[in-house]
Structures are given as C-alpha cells and as structure tokens.
Amino acid sequence: MDxxxxxxxxxxxxxxxxxxxxxxxxxxxxxxxVSCRQEFASFAAAMEAIGSLDRQPAAPGGWDRLRAExxxxxxxxxxxxxxxxxxxxxxxxxxxxxxxxxxxLVVLQPGARRHQEALSPxxxxxxxTGFTGPRTQTPSSSALPSVQGGTPRGATPAALSESxxxxxxxxxxxxxxxxxxxxxxxVRPNAPAVRPMASDMASDYLEPDPEPSARSxxxxxxxxxxxxxxxxxxxxxQMVSTGLAPLVDAADSRDPLYWITDVDTEEWL
Amino acid sequence: MQxxxxxxxxxxxxxxxxxxxxxxxQYAPGIYNLILRMLGNAxxxxxxxxxxxxxxxxxxxxxxxxxxxxTWIYRIATNVSLDELRRRKPVVSLEQxxxxxxxxxxxxxxxxxxxxxxxxxxxxxxxxxxxxAMPAHYRVLVVLRHMEGLSYEEIxxxxxxxxxxxNVRLHxxxxxxxxxxAPYMNVEELRSGLPSGSKKNIALL
Numbered sequence: 001m002d003x004x005x006x007x008x009x010x011x012x013x014x015x016x017x018x019x020x021x022x023x024x025x026x027x028x029x030x031x032x033x034v035s036c037r038q039e040f041a042s043f044a045a046a047m048e049a050i051g052s053l054d055r056q057p058a059a060p061g062g063w064d065r066l067r068a069e070x071x072x073x074x075x076x077x078x079x080x081x082x083x084x085x086x087x088x089x090x091x092x093x094x095x096x097x098x099x100x101x102x103x104x105l106v107v108l109q110p111g112a113r114r115h116q117e118a119l120s121p122x123x124x125x126x127x128x129t130g131f132t133g134p135r136t137q138t139p140s141s142s143a144l145p146s147v148q149g150g151t152p153r154g155a156t157p158a159a160l161s162e163s164x165x166x167x168x169x170x171x172x173x174x175x176x177x178x179x180x181x182x183x184x185x186x187v188r189p190n191a192p193a194v195r196p197m198a199s200d201m202a203s204d205y206l207e208p209d210p211e212p213s214a215r216s217x218x219x220x221x222x223x224x225x226x227x228x229x230x231x232x233x234x235x236x237x238q239m240v241s242t243g244l245a246p247l248v249d250a251a252d253s254r255d256p257l258y259w260i261t262d263v264d265t266e267e268w269l
Numbered sequence: 270m271q272x273x274x275x276x277x278x279x280x281x282x283x284x285x286x287x288x289x290x291x292x293x294x295q296y297a298p299g300i301y302n303l304i305l306r307m308l309g310n311a312x313x314x315x316x317x318x319x320x321x322x323x324x325x326x327x328x329x330x331x332x333x334x335x336x337x338x339x340t341w342i343y344r345i346a347t348n349v350s351l352d353e354l355r356r357r358k359p360v361v362s363l364e365q366x367x368x369x370x371x372x373x374x375x376x377x378x379x380x381x382x383x384x385x386x387x388x389x390x391x392x393x394x395x396x397x398x399x400x401x402a403m404p405a406h407y408r409v410l411v412v413l414r415h416m417e418g419l420s421y422e423e424i425x426x427x428x429x430x431x432x433x434x435x436n437v438r439l440h441x442x443x444x445x446x447x448x449x450x451a452p453y454m455n456v457e458e459l460r461s462g463l464p465s466g467s468k469k470n471i472a473l474l
Contacts, residue, residue: 011440017421046447049396049454050415052389058301059315063293066319067286070326205333205341 001025003036010040014047278338282330289329292338293322299417300346306412307350309401317353321346336426343419343427347409354405395453402449407442414439 006029012018013026030037274295280288300321305314325345332341400408413419413427425435 008440011443012436015421017436043443043447046450047415047443049392049450050400050411050446053306053393053396053416055298055302055416056305056311058297058318059311062297062301062315062318063290066293066322067290069319069323070286073323205336205344 001029003029003033006030006033006036007039010043014040014044274338275334278329278332278334281326282332289326292342296339296342297322300342303343303346303409303412303417304350306397306400306416307405307408308353309397313353317349318346321349324349340423340426343413343417343423344429347413347427350409351405392454395450398453399446399450403442403445407438407445410435410439410442411446 006026009018009022009026013023016023018026030040274292277288277291281292297318301314301318304317304321305311308314308317321342325342332338400411403411410424410428413424414421419427421432421435421439424439425432428435430438
C-alpha cells in the first residue's frame with residue numbers, strides 16, 4: 001500500500017473502521033515508513049488533544065429556568081383528551097374538578113340564586129379552564145430519578161440502519177457512472193415545499209404541520225448535477241435560510257467532495 | 270427508580286413536564302458542551318441550550334419516534350448552533366479565551382502539578398481556538414465524535430448523511446482541525462501538554 005492510500009485511511013484506521021486486512025496493511029506500512037508514521041503521530045496527537053478538553057458543567061438551575069420559561073410561554077404540550085382521561089391522574093383531576101364545581105354551587109347557593117336571577121337565561125355556567133394535562137407532584141430537580149439507557153456515548157442502537165441514514169434522494173445512474181461519483185446535494189430552487197415547518201426543527205423526525213400556511217416553508221434536499229459556483233452560492237443561501245440538516249458553510253462550497261452526501265468510500269479511498 | 274427513554278418521551282408528549290425534565294437532565298450536559306465548543310462562549314452556550322430544549326418541547330408532540338430522542342435533540346442543537354454562528358459569526362481570540370474562566374481545567378484534576386496544570390490549560394485554550402478557527406460544519410463532526418463520543422452511525426443520523434459520506438467528511442474535518450491547531454501547537458508541545466498516560470498511545474505508533 002503506497003503512502004497516499006495510507007494517509008487517506010488514517011482517520012478510519014484510528015477508529016478501526018477499515019477491514020481487518022486493510023487495518024493490517026496500514027499498520028504494516030506505518031511500521032516501515034517513517035514519514036507516514038510521523039504524519040499519523042501528528043494526527044493522533046491532535047485527536048488526543050481534542051479528547052483532553054474537559055467537559056464544562058453548565059450553570060446550575062438550568063431546568064428550573066427552562067421550566068419557568070416553558071410555563072411562561074404557555075407551551076405545556078396539550079394532550080388529547082383521550083390520553084388525559086385514560087390516566088388515573090387524569091381521572092382523579094377531572095373528579096376533583098367536578099367535586100369542586102359541585103361544592104362551589106352548594107356553598108354559593110344563596111348568592112348564586114341572586115346571581116342567576118341577574119343573568120340572562122342563555123348564560124352558561126363557568127367552565128373548567130386552564131387544564132393543560134395531568135399534573136404530578138413536582139420534585140426538586142435534585143430528586144429526579146435517573147434515566148435508563150439513551151446515553152449517546154459509545155452507543156450503537158440496532159434501530160439505526162445505514163439505509164435510513166440518507167435524507168437526500170440519490171441521483172439516478174448505474175453504480176459505476178460518473179453521475180454517481182459526482183452526486184451533488186443541493187436544494188432545488190423553486191421546488192414545492194414538501195413538509196413546511198419551522199426552519200429550526202429536525203424535520204425528518206417530525207410529523208407534518210397541520211397548518212402549513214402559518215409556518216415558513218422548507219425544501220427537501222435533492223441530488224443535482226449543478227457545479228456552477230453562482231448557482232451553488234444561491235443554493236447555499238437557501239439551505240442556510242431553511243436550516244436543513246446538511247451542514248453548509250459557503251467557504252467550503254467549492255470543495256468537490258463537500259457536497260457529496262452518499263459517496264462510495266471505496267471510490268474515494 | 271429508572272425509566273425507559275421511549276416511555277419518558279411518550280409521557281412528555283402527553284404533557285408531563287417532569288418527564289421532559291428527566292430528558293433534559295439526561296441530555297443537557299452533552300448538548301451544552303456541544304454548543305459551547307461550537308460557539309466558544311459559555312454565556313451564549315447557556316442561552317442556546319435553553320433555546321434548543323424550548324424548541325424541542327414545542328415540537329415534542331410532533332416527534333414521530335422514528336429515531337432516538339438523542340439523535341433528534343443533537344440534530345436540533347447542531348442546526349441551532351450553525352444558525353447562531355451564521356447570524357453572529359463570532360471571532361474569538363486566544364486572549365479572550367484566556368480571560369474566560371469557563372476554560373479552567375476540571376476540579377480534581379489528577380495532574381495537580383502547577384506546571385502541568387498550566388500546560389493543560391494552554392493545550393485546552395489552543396484546542397478551543399483551533400476548533401473555532403475551522404469551518405463550522407467540520408467542527409461539529411469533530412466535537413460529536415471526540416467530545417460527545419457519538420458513533421459514526423449516530424453522527425451520520427444527526428447530520429443527515431450516509432456513513433460512507435461521513436467517512437470522508439470526518440477525515441476532512443480532522444485534517445482541518447490539525448491544520449487549524451498547527452499555528453498554536455506542534456506535536457511535541459501536544460505530547461508534553463497531555464496527561465502522562467496518553468504518551469504511551471503515541472509511542473506505540
């Protein structure tokens with residue numbers, strides 16, 4: 001294996017993501033080639049430096065502030081009534097509300113009669129408002145129980161499959177064609193909004209917004225053969241404005257490999 | 270008491286704010302650190318972290334559950350960080366980092382030697398400066414891989430590309446980081462600034 005091929009593989013080699021045969025060949029080359037060994041040492045040292053960064057703790061009270069903000073914005077998720085009354089808490093709350101209403105009517109009977117006489121016959125009794133979901137006792141944040149599973153460190157969930165990774169439609173063409181090699185992922189200008197929703201959301205995992213007219217539109221990323229720098233800049237601007245998942249930075253948009261979202265690693269290596 | 274994450278998510282979707290609080294407690298440290306390394310400023314990272322979880326909560330009832338919550342929240346954090354960078358384009362100098370107390374080495378550092386502490390701090394400042402000097406879309410890959418410890422498959426899901434494409438991007442991202450770090454430190458400085466245990470790994474190469 002020559003130096004050029006080895007150096008293109010050091011990233012995957014360091015993560016042990018080459019085939020066993022290639023891992024061995026790269027390791028053998030590094031034992032015998034001084035310059036490649038120095039390159040790899042520099043690479044590994046740089047990677048170790050990143051890993052040496054300490055994880056900085058956030059300021060305390062983050063959840064309390066967030067919760068207050070959620071409640072202040074009235075953003076508590078409104079569940080379906082079925083979900084609410086299906087829970088014991090929901091039944092308990094609704095029963096308590098009915099009881100409270102009944103008690104208030106009994107206690108306020110004399111006044112209520114006078115009040116009712118003053119009202120028009122069409123006035124409806126006061127409704128229970130402000131119910132936003134089952135409320136449980138709120139423990140302090142330090143008393144919250146731990147969450148099992150779900151930590152991202154080193155986890156490789158079986159549910160994630162490579163076929164589900166791509167969010168970009170592939171260009172047509174036979175496997176060995178230049179079209180497949182130079183697949184470009186660019187927003188198609190003037191394409192109809194497939195799933196209009198807020199630009200800052202991870203839309204691939206969200207259900208469609210029921211009121212598209214109230215939201216800014218997004219455009220799905222499509223593969224394209226465009227290599228015109230001006231059209232790329234326009235399309236970069238569109239991608240930036242819609243906040244789509246493919247990461248863009250205009251400074252690197254001329255890099256031919258930058259736009260490829262489904263490249264065959266073997267072809268590149 | 271422990272909860273299965275999917276159950277927590279469905280509770281949160283049905284309006285249980287405490288369940289969402291548990292999710293916050295689980296993921297906020299990692300999300301905060303991702304954003305901190307992306308933006309380079311602790312105050313900004315606090316604000317943006319709050320914003321990420323606010324937006325997640327707002328859209329929680331539409332979360333399809335066809336991916337892990339971690340993938341979803343990391344993708345939101347990535348997008349919001351990049352949006353913030355595009356909006357503000359901050360330029361953080363090494364001097365600003367030195368003045369920022371958030372770059373202090375973690376408490377209880379086993380390398381209690383003052384000289385080593387200084388070296389460690391210098392390394393961390395150089396690394397953070399290099400991260401901020403590299404393109405943002407490469408920076409996020411490096412942070413997700415080396416600081417948050419996400420697998421290739423998880424990173425690919427977060428950024429929305431195939432694993433094959435990520436193989437290429439991550440290689441380029443790491444090379445971009447190396448180039449960005451070079452003006453601040455050379456390999457020998459890196460080796461001397463690192464905790465003693467890591468020198469063995471380099472010597473084996």
